[in-house]
Amino acid sequence: MNDYANLPFDELRTLHRELGALIAKRRHEALEELKHKVAVLGFTADDLVPKKKRTTATNAIKYRDPEKPDNVWTGRGKQPAWLREKLEQGHVLDEFLNGA
Numbered sequence: 001m002n003d004y005a006n007l008p009f010d011e012l013r014t015l016h017r018e019l020g021a022l023i024a025k026r027r028h029e030a031l032e033e034l035k036h037k038v039a040v041l042g043f044t045a046d047d048l049v050p051k052k053k054r055t056t057a058t059n060a061i062k063y064r065d066p067e068k069p070d071n072v073w074t075g076r077g078k079q080p081a082w083l084r085e086k087l088e089q090g091h092v093l094d095e096f097l098n099g100a
Helices: 009-041 081-088
Strands: none
């Protein structure tokens, strides 16, 4: 085994570069081998690293049609057609506040 502590600095730097290149080469080879095995076995990326389930906060219903309670809107995004129609008929938005 070599005594690295006694090597001159320039030789240590050369050795460091050579080791870094060797490690990178071996990592690349190992990755290519894994990719080949994955393809042969028919795995997908999701099989190996499942996507994280995205948790979405549900927004509370802010507006509801008293005549048809299934017609609701959270107040976010584009107004639904049922609400636009009611507003065009002369109703005001506050009439549809949930619980009003």
